[in-house]
Amino acid sequence: MNKELRSPLLFIAPVLTFILIFILLPVIGTVVTSLYKDITYLDNKFIFFENYRQIFQDPGFWQSLRFTMFFILVSIPLEMLLGLIFAILIDQEVPYKGFLRVCILIPWAIPAAISSRTWELIYNYNYGLANFICSFTGISVQPVNWLGTSLGAFFSLVLADVWKTTPFIAIILLTGLQIIPGEIYLQAQVDRANFLQRFFKITLPLLKPVFIVALLFRTIDGLRIFDIIYILTHGGPGGATASLSHYSYKYFLAGDFGYGSAVSTTLFIISFLLSLVYLKFGKFQNTLS
Amino acid sequence: MTKKTVLLISCLVFLFCGCSKTNKNTVVFEVGGAPNEISFWEEIIKDFQQQSGIKVEIIRQPTDTDQRRQGLVVALKSNKNNPDVFLMDVAWISQFAASGWLENLDNYLKADKVDTGIFFKNVINLSDKYNNNTIALPVYVDGGMLYYRKDLLNKYGFNNAPVTWDQLIEYSLKIQKQERKTNPGFYGFVWQGAQYEGLICSFIEFAGSNGGIIIKDNQIKINTPANIKTLGMLCDLIHIQKISPPNIFTEMKEEEVRTFFQQGDALFERNWPYAWSLHQNDDSAVKGKVGLASVPHFAGNKSASTLGGWHIGISKFSDxxxxxxxxxxxxxSYETQKKLAMKLGWNPGRKDIYKDREIKQKFPHFSYLGNIFENLTPRPNLPYYTQISEIMQKHINSALSGKTNPETALKEAELEINNSIKRYLK
Structure with missing residues (x-):
């Protein structure tokens, strides 16, 4: 090994070891486990893809896959749109800019478990804030059971998720906005481009790489949605809001590690494929260079 | 050696010290629960150390049952020599036993001449035996029961607690209508209906009062006319008679049900015995107004009460x-079990405590509970019970929410259960 290659390798060695031990090994372990019939009270048996075959015949799996897909299809576009609006707003020269930025970041800074508990209180049937507002303003005389129907539970979860993660998008997009050189905008002003023209011709194209990164993060994050479901609905009513991670967690809890790992691996493959699609459409390589 | 290397090595040494085994002369006890429960156990451990000179180390767990189970499964699955002793919910004992994680206690019992006759016989037989070996002992016992408002029943001229479901509905409809005039949020009957294990505990009780769930030759029959009728009745309580609030199937777990009743907003409550002492607290709106009865049954049938509670066992991998x-x-032991009742108000696994004078004085309802505990209905005692429960929770909750009708829900549940348990048969 020549010296030029050796020293950079030495520098990244600690990080590599860390990734190897804490990320790569568990992932490989999960994939291997998914090929076994690994149930605590039965003998371990290597069964190739039998777990996967059973997953594809399991109505519970399809239901949670459908829910997870709908969930990211509805919540992520909303988060991206709102995040973009917030990013543009806090990028402007407004008074108390620092204070505003902190305010917008608060939902993201609160641990998901705690904010989900707060949402639980908001949606509560008897003393929840949402029902209080409804009766106070006269929108509805009868209290509404927000989490009681499939649709209601779905949108309650979407709202809680959008509230929580929009700041994350806003902050990433804000950094994207700030690396766009101001001269371009000055030039555009000289050319008498109006606000919309500047937005569509300059801001959006130059924001695209950062936008794709944010989208990618949120998609992977959204696919493995767990915490707010675990706290708010537990997959109810009637299994209508069971996400894929929640579904695999239940198998883990019951001691069926092989099947649970197979569901996790399927989830991993789905997010991997989706990421590839994003990278392809985002033309990530070109825009970066 | 440079300073940095020394630092690095000492860091690593400290890291591995953390992983080292504890002394073999120490018993490691893993237990969870509310803060007052943990401090109770700490007290017990102190007494034990003084008496025996054996050191006990406590591993604290959260209150949540699922998280407590998760912690134990991880340690036992990897054959760790710690914890040595732990508490188990009655619903997981068969999985732990079938996995070979629990030490057979029969020899210890014999050597020390401990007679298991001091415990409730059916509790021992239903949950602490696996292949005729005793693998756990009951620390405390739970059974579902009906709490009712004595004052309201008297006020409206009903002399006794309802015995059948028809009576419960009749009483509720009448009293709810009158009480709503002063308390618009008043409901007849609250019970656990959210999508979680507690739903199955209630359902086993309600279905049990009409025949129940049948398990035979690894086939589970829940799609029976009697069970459809039971589930139909539960749906009607929420959607037709409206004597149970609409959030029964979304929010109502033990604590939500208890507080609802304790605020004086319900006539009947299905809950575990723990609620009794809390209802008698000074800040309770129903203090001194509560009566205790068996859960009602269908005409021509018998009441059922679901077996719950926590049991103690020793790890097979213990050192x-x-x-x-x-x-x-x-x-x-008698002393500890009595303390458990006196301090926490829990129901001991030993029968003789229920005849103790001091206990009888402090908890007059104990003698009544003792009778109920002799006839408890277990949840299916199978290592793959959790999977069955998950599927039932999903479909029963779906019927309660009105998404599917009871016939379809039970038909689909039975189909899905019998399909998925094929994996778990040898």
Missing amino acids: AKDLSWEFVKFTV
Whole structure:
């Protein structure tokens, strides 16, 4: 090994070891486990893809896959749109800019478990804030059971998720906005481009790489949605809001590690494929260079 | 050697010290629960250490049952020699036993001449035996029961608690209508209906009062006319008679049900015995107004009460089994079990406590509970019970929410259960 290659390798060695031990090994372990019939009270048996075959015949799996897909299809576009609006707003020269930025970041800074508990209180049937507002303003005389129907539970979860993660998008997009050189905008002003023209011709194209990164993060994050479901609905009513991670967690809890790992691996493959699609459409390589 | 290397090595040494085994002369006891429960156990451990000179180390767990289970499964699945002793919910004992994680206690019992006759016989037989071996002992016992408002029943001229479901509905409809005039949020009957294990506990009770769930030759029959009728009745309580609030199937777990009743907003409540002492608190709106009865049944049938509670067992991988047994023996001793009842208001696994004078004085309802505990209905005692429960929770909750009708829900549940348990048969 020549010296030029050796020293950079030495520098990244600690990080590599860390990734190897804490990320790569568990992932490989999960994939291997998914090929076994690994149930605590039965003998371990290597069964190739039998777990996967059973997953594809399991109505519970399809239901949670459908829910997870709908969930990211509805919540992520909303988060991206709102995040973009917030990013543009806090990028402007407004008074108390620092204070505003902190305010917008608060939902993201609160641990998901705690904010989900707060949402639980908001949606509560008897003393929840949402029902209080409804009766106070006269929108509805009868209290509404927000989490009681499939649709209601779905949108309650979407709202809680959008509230929580929009700041994350806003902050990433804000950094994207700030690396766009101001001269371009000055030039555009000289050319008498109006606000919309500047937005569509300059801001959006130059924001695209950062936008794709944010989208990618949120998609992977959204696919493995767990915490707010675990706290708010537990997959109810009637299994209508069971996400894929929640579904695999239940198998883990019951001691069926092989099947649970197979569901996790399927989830991993789905997010991997989706990421590839994003990278392809985002033309990530070109825009970066 | 440079300073940095020294630092690095000492860091690593400290890191591995953390992983080292604890002393073999120490019993490691893993237990969870509310803060007052943990401090109770700490007290017990102090007494034990003074009496026996054996050191006990406590591993604290959260309150949530699922998280407590998760912690134990991880340690036992990897054959760790710690914890030595732990508490188990009755619903997971068969999985733990079938996995070979629990030490057979029969020899210890025989050597120390401990008679299991001091415990409720059916509790021991239903949950602590696996292949005729005793693998756990009951620390405390739970059974579902009906709490009712004595004052309201008297006020409206009903002399006794309802015995059948028809009576419960009749009383509720009448009293709810009158009480709503002063308290618009008043409901007849609250019970656990959210999508979680508690739903199955209630359902087993309600279905049990009409025949129940049948398990035969690894086939589970829940799609029976009697069960459809039961589930139909539960749906009607929410959607037709409206004597149960609409959030029964979304929010109502034990604590939500208890507080609802304790605020004086319900006539009847299905809950575990723990609610009794809390209802008698000074800040309770129903203090002194509560009566206790068996859960109602269908005409021509018998009441059922679901078996719950926590049991103590020793890990097969423990490196201090003899010392652990001493601790187990101490937890099920008369003194400790009595303390458990006096301090926490829990229902001991030992029968003789229920005849104790002091206990009878402080908890007059105990003698009544003793009778109920003789006839408890277990949840299906199978290692793959959790999977069955998950599927039932989903479909029963779906019917309660009105998404599917009871016939379809039970038909689909039975189909899905019998399909998925094929994986778990040898």
